[in-house]
Amino acid sequence: MEMIQTKDLIFEYAKHDEEGNIIGKNRAIDKANIDVEPGSFIAILGHNGSGKSTLAKHMNAILVPSEGTMWVNGKDTKDPDELWNVRQSAGMVFQNPDNQIIGTVVEEDVGFGPENLGVPTDDIWKRVEDSLKAVGMIEYRSHSPNKLSGGQKQRVAIAGVIAMHPKCIVLDEPTAMLDPNGRKEVLRTVEELRKKEKVTVLLITHYMEEVIDADKVYVMDSGQVVMEGTPREIFSDVETLKKYRLDVPQVTMLADELRRRGLPIAKGILRTEELVEALCQLN
Amino acid sequence: MSIKLENINYIYSPDTAYQKHALKNVSLEIEQGQFVGIIGHTGSGKSTLIQHLNGLIKATSGALYFEGKNIYEDGYDMKQLRNQVGLVFQYPEHQLFEVDVMSDVCFGPKNQGLSKEECEQRAREALNLVGFPEKYYKQSPFDLSGGQKRRAAIAGVLAMHPKVLVLDEPTAGLDPRGRDEILDQIAHLHKETEMTVILVSHSMEDVAKYVDRLIVMNKGEKMYDGAPKEVFTHYKELEKVGLAAPQVTYIMHALSESGLPVNTDDTTIMEAADEIMRNLKHD
Numbered sequence: 001m002e003m004i005q006t007k008d009l010i011f012e013y014a015k016h017d018e019e020g021n022i023i024g025k026n027r028a029i030d031k032a033n034i035d036v037e038p039g040s041f042i043a044i045l046g047h048n049g050s051g052k053s054t055l056a057k058h059m060n061a062i063l064v065p066s067e068g069t070m071w072v073n074g075k076d077t078k079d080p081d082e083l084w085n086v087r088q089s090a091g092m093v094f095q096n097p098d099n100q101i102i103g104t105v106v107e108e109d110v111g112f113g114p115e116n117l118g119v120p121t122d123d124i125w126k127r128v129e130d131s132l133k134a135v136g137m138i139e140y141r142s143h144s145p146n147k148l149s150g151g152q153k154q155r156v157a158i159a160g161v162i163a164m165h166p167k168c169i170v171l172d173e174p175t176a177m178l179d180p181n182g183r184k185e186v187l188r189t190v191e192e193l194r195k196k197e198k199v200t201v202l203l204i205t206h207y208m209e210e211v212i213d214a215d216k217v218y219v220m221d222s223g224q225v226v227m228e229g230t231p232r233e234i235f236s237d238v239e240t241l242k243k244y245r246l247d248v249p250q251v252t253m254l255a256d257e258l259r260r261r262g263l264p265i266a267k268g269i270l271r272t273e274e275l276v277e278a279l280c281q282l283n
Numbered sequence: 284m285s286i287k288l289e290n291i292n293y294i295y296s297p298d299t300a301y302q303k304h305a306l307k308n309v310s311l312e313i314e315q316g317q318f319v320g321i322i323g324h325t326g327s328g329k330s331t332l333i334q335h336l337n338g339l340i341k342a343t344s345g346a347l348y349f350e351g352k353n354i355y356e357d358g359y360d361m362k363q364l365r366n367q368v369g370l371v372f373q374y375p376e377h378q379l380f381e382v383d384v385m386s387d388v389c390f391g392p393k394n395q396g397l398s399k400e401e402c403e404q405r406a407r408e409a410l411n412l413v414g415f416p417e418k419y420y421k422q423s424p425f426d427l428s429g430g431q432k433r434r435a436a437i438a439g440v441l442a443m444h445p446k447v448l449v450l451d452e453p454t455a456g457l458d459p460r461g462r463d464e465i466l467d468q469i470a471h472l473h474k475e476t477e478m479t480v481i482l483v484s485h486s487m488e489d490v491a492k493y494v495d496r497l498i499v500m501n502k503g504e505k506m507y508d509g510a511p512k513e514v515f516t517h518y519k520e521l522e523k524v525g526l527a528a529p530q531v532t533y534i535m536h537a538l539s540e541s542g543l544p545v546n547t548d549d550t551t552i553m554e555a556a557d558e559i560m561r562n563l564k565h566d
Contacts, residue, residue, distance in 0.1 A: 046458075047458035047459075047460060047461070048428055048429035048430055048456075048457060048458045048461060049428045049429065050458075095456065149324070149325045149326060150325045151325075173456065176455060176456045177455060177456070178325070178485070179323075179324045179325050179485045179525055179526070180324075180485060180487065180525065180526055180527045181324055181525035181526070181527075182324075182325060182525075183485075206456070206457070206458050206459060206462075208459070209530070242460070245458050245459065245460035245461065246458065246459050246460070247459035247460075247463075249530075250488060250529070250530040250531060250534075250552065251530065251534060253552050254531065254534060254552050254555055254556060257552055257553070257556040258556055258559060258560070261556060261560055263560075263563070272530075272533060272534050272537050273537070275534060276534070276537045276538055276541050276543075279538060279543060279559065279563070280541050280542070280543065282563060283542075283543055283563065
C-alpha cells in the first residue's frame with residue numbers, strides 16, 4: 001500500500017467579488033497524480049503559486065479534493081470518519097517556526113500533540129523524550145522556545161510532529177527562513193529520521209541542493225505535475241526547469257557551464273565528488 | 284556623502300533579566316554608491332544594525348553620522364533621514380495595505396508632501412524599476428503572487444527616492460527565478476541610480492554574486508569586512524559561526540585537494556568555470 005496516493009486530484013476554490021458573491025473558480029490543483037511509497041524520500045519543487053503547498057495541505061486533510069481522491073496510508077481523506085487517522089498518519093511542518101510553537105517550555109510544546117491524541121501521561125513523557133532526542137534537542141527540554149535559534153525552533157516543531165508517531169512527515173519549506181547552519185541542522189535531522197525511524201518524508205523546497213538525495217522528485221506548475229523522476233533525471237534538464245522558474249544545484253550549474261564551454265562532462269551531475277571525478281579524468 | 288558608525292553599542296532591555304548586548308563597538312563607514320552585503324547567523328545583530336541606519340533604533344552609546352551629521356544630536360531631522368534611508372523589512376509584503384498597488388506605492392511620497400501627480404509619477408517609475416507589470420497597477424496587492432507582492436513593497440520604498448536602500452532578506456521564500464529577478468533588478472537599480480544598496484542575506488551564493496563589499500556579523504560584533512572573495516577565504520572560521528562559503532568555493536577546494544591546481548578563492552559559477560577552463564588548457 002502506498003503511503004500517499006492521489007488519483008486525478010483537483011482542488012478548486014471560489015473567487016468572490018466585493019459583495020462576497022461567487023464570480024468564478026480558480027483551479028489550484030489540476031488532476032495531480034502522485035505515489036509515495038512507505039519509507040521513501042519525496043521532494044516537490046515548483047515556483048510560488050504552482051500548487052505545491054495546496055497539495056501538501058491535502059496530505060493531512062486541511063484541504064480535501066474538489067474532485068479526484070487522496071489516500072493517506074490507505075484512508076480516503078474525504079471520509080470524515082478517517083480524519084484523525086489521516087492526521088495522525090501525516091504530520092506537517094511549516095515554513096515559519098514561530099507560527100507553530102505554542103508551548104512556553106520546549107517539552108510542553110512537544111507534548112501537545114500526543115496529549116491531544118489521548119496518549120496516557122507516562123507515555124507522553126516517553127514520547128517527548130524520544131522525539132527531542134531524535135532531533136538533538138533533549139538538552140533544551142526545559143528551555144523557553146522564544147530563546148532558541150530558527151533552526152532549533154524548527155527542530156522542536158519537527159519533534160512535536162514525530163511525538164505523534166506519524167508514518168509520514170510533510171515539510172513545507174522548512175528551511176526558507178533559516179540561516180545556513182539552521183538549514184543544515186534541519187536537513188540533518190530529517191535525514192536521520194528517515195534512516196533511523198524509517199519515516200516517509202515529503203519535502204517541499206525552493207533550495208535545489210536539498211533534494212539531491214530524494215528517491216523521487218515531482219515538479220509542479222499551474223497545479224499540474226509536469227515532471228517526475230530521480231534528482232539526476234530532473235536536474236539533467238536545465239532548460240525545462242528554468243521554464244518552470246526553477247533552477248539546478250550549483251554543482252550541476254557549474255558542470256553545465258563547463259559542458260557548454262566544450263568539456264565532455266555527463267549531464268545530471270549532482271555532487272561535488274562527481275564533478276571532481278569527472279574533471280580529474282579529463283586532466 | 285556616507286554613513287559612518289562610530290563605536291555603536293546597543294543593549295536590549297537593559298537592567299532586566301532579558302538584557303542583551305546586541306551590538307558591540309561596531310564601527311564602519313559606507314560610502315555613497317557602494318553595494319554592501321551583510322551576513323551573520325540568526326541573532327548575530329544584522330537586523331539590529333540596519334535598524335540603526337535610519338534611526339529606528341537609537342544606539343545605547345556611540346555616534347552615527349549621515350552625510351557628516353550626527354543623527355543623535357538634538358534637533359536632527361529624523362524625518363529627513365528616514366526619507367533618505369529606505370528600509371525594506373523581511374517579508375515586506377506583509378506591510379501592503381492599500382486598495383490597489385498604485386495607491387500603496389504612492390503612500391510614501393504622499394507622506395513626503397508630494398502632489399498626486401508627482402506621487403503617481405514616482406510610483407510608476409518605481410514599479411517600472413522593479414519590473415512590476417503595468418496591467419496589475421490597479422489590482423489589489425493581496426491578489427498578487429508572492430514575487431509580485433514583494434516587488435510592489437520594494438517599489439513603495441523606492442518611490443520615496445532614498446539615497447540608501449537597505450533590504451533585509453528580500454528573497455526569502457521566493458522561487459529561484461523570483462530570487463534571481465529581484466536581485467538582478469536591485470543590481471541594475473544600483474548601477475543606474477548610484478544608490479547605496481545594503482543587502483542582508485542568508486545566501487552566500489547571492490552575496491558572492493552581487494555585492495562589492497561584505498560585512499560579517501557575529502555575536503554583535505563586526506567579524507570581517509572586505510571584498511567577498513577575501514571574506515570567503517576564511518570559510519572555516521565562517522562555518523564555526525553558523526555561516527559557510529558559496530558552494531562553488533567548496534568545489535574549488537575539492538578540486539585543488541584532488542590535484543587540479545586551481546585557484547580556490549573563486550566564489551561564482553562563471554569565475555569557477557573560467558578558472559577550470561584555464562587550468563585544463565594549460566596541461
